[in-house]
Amino acid sequence: MLDLRLRHLNGCLGMQGKLQDGREIAVKKLSEKSKQGKREFTNEARLLACIQHRNVVSLLGYCAVPEKLLVYEYVVNESLDKLLFKSAKRDALDWKRRYSIIDGVAQGLLYLHEDSHERIIHRDIKASNILLDKKWRPKIADFGMARLYPEDKTHVNTRIAGTNGYMAPEYALHGTLSVKADVYSYGVVVLELISGHKNSTFKLDQECENLLDWVATCTQIGLLCTQSDPKLRPTMRQVVVMLSKKGVSLDEPTRPGYQGVKTRKPSKPSSSSTTTTTATSNTGSTWAFVGSTSNSHHSHLGSSYASSISDPHGKRPIEE
Numbered sequence: 001m002l003d004l005r006l007r008h009l010n011g012c013l014g015m016q017g018k019l020q021d022g023r024e025i026a027v028k029k030l031s032e033k034s035k036q037g038k039r040e041f042t043n044e045a046r047l048l049a050c051i052q053h054r055n056v057v058s059l060l061g062y063c064a065v066p067e068k069l070l071v072y073e074y075v076v077n078e079s080l081d082k083l084l085f086k087s088a089k090r091d092a093l094d095w096k097r098r099y100s101i102i103d104g105v106a107q108g109l110l111y112l113h114e115d116s117h118e119r120i121i122h123r124d125i126k127a128s129n130i131l132l133d134k135k136w137r138p139k140i141a142d143f144g145m146a147r148l149y150p151e152d153k154t155h156v157n158t159r160i161a162g163t164n165g166y167m168a169p170e171y172a173l174h175g176t177l178s179v180k181a182d183v184y185s186y187g188v189v190v191l192e193l194i195s196g197h198k199n200s201t202f203k204l205d206q207e208c209e210n211l212l213d214w215v216a217t218c219t220q221i222g223l224l225c226t227q228s229d230p231k232l233r234p235t236m237r238q239v240v241v242m243l244s245k246k247g248v249s250l251d252e253p254t255r256p257g258y259q260g261v262k263t264r265k266p267s268k269p270s271s272s273s274t275t276t277t278t279a280t281s282n283t284g285s286t287w288a289f290v291g292s293t294s295n296s297h298h299s300h301l302g303s304s305y306a307s308s309i310s311d312p313h314g315k316r317p318i319e320e
Helices: 038-048 080-086 088-092 095-115 169-174 179-195 206-225 236-244 304-308
Strands: 003-009 012-018 024-029 059-063 069-073 130-132 138-140 274-280 286-292
Touching: 038 059, 038 069, 080 088, 080 130, 080 179, 095 130, 095 138, 095 179, 095 206, 095 236, 169 179, 179 206, 179 236, 206 236
Parallel strands: none
Antiparallel strands: 003 012, 012 024, 024 069, 059 069, 059 286, 130 138, 274 286
């Protein structure tokens, strides 16, 4: 049996409860007025069933009848946007934590883009879709608009879906989607994390020296990620390498891309298995719980960074 209690979770109507093994869960309920339709609900459940990474929220199960419900691991803290822009807890987001969030989201996106069993583009990376656990570890959430990305494609043309202010210009204007669209959105989040805190709260001491280094690095990376030309933006693997190395010489970014500025349409570049168990809740609904047994696949950095910087993480298997 599942012990569930109705409450608002991160601004959405949902339920919080515990499984028999003691794990706390959060249940996302798809309301009748929700913009997420049946297709998006099924898409989110299918994609998350095969994903396991410490920086991606874990889907523990789902229910389609009589109501559409998704069961996630319960994440204690609020979403990043509430903590960063609206909450009295904003001061708790010191620069060490902000840098950790920047790095964690990069690790999660790298996994989705290169290391998961299926290549996945999130399409809606933004502060409100990043949850923080009790250790302030970021977890990418809300995969309703995510889509699989074919191995043999550099980009695809698709309908535009996302959030204004976070969408890459080539995607918002032309519907050209690639992993670099997620990179652009990530860059916006990086810049928000940098600019969302008052500098006057810091003192000129040894910690501040680290802060200045972090701010300089993150600003540079954010600008590199938001370059107008998608081919000039780094991959998430390159971002992770840049974040993990001190004293690395970064490329000079070109002009950032803006949704309101028309750009030429980019030219065409040249050339898991799961297990399922069921349980019955005290509301009478039947749940399917999924667990992934897949291993990550391999790819290569393949850029100028590879010749000068070794990847400290290497190719990782699915993380806990």
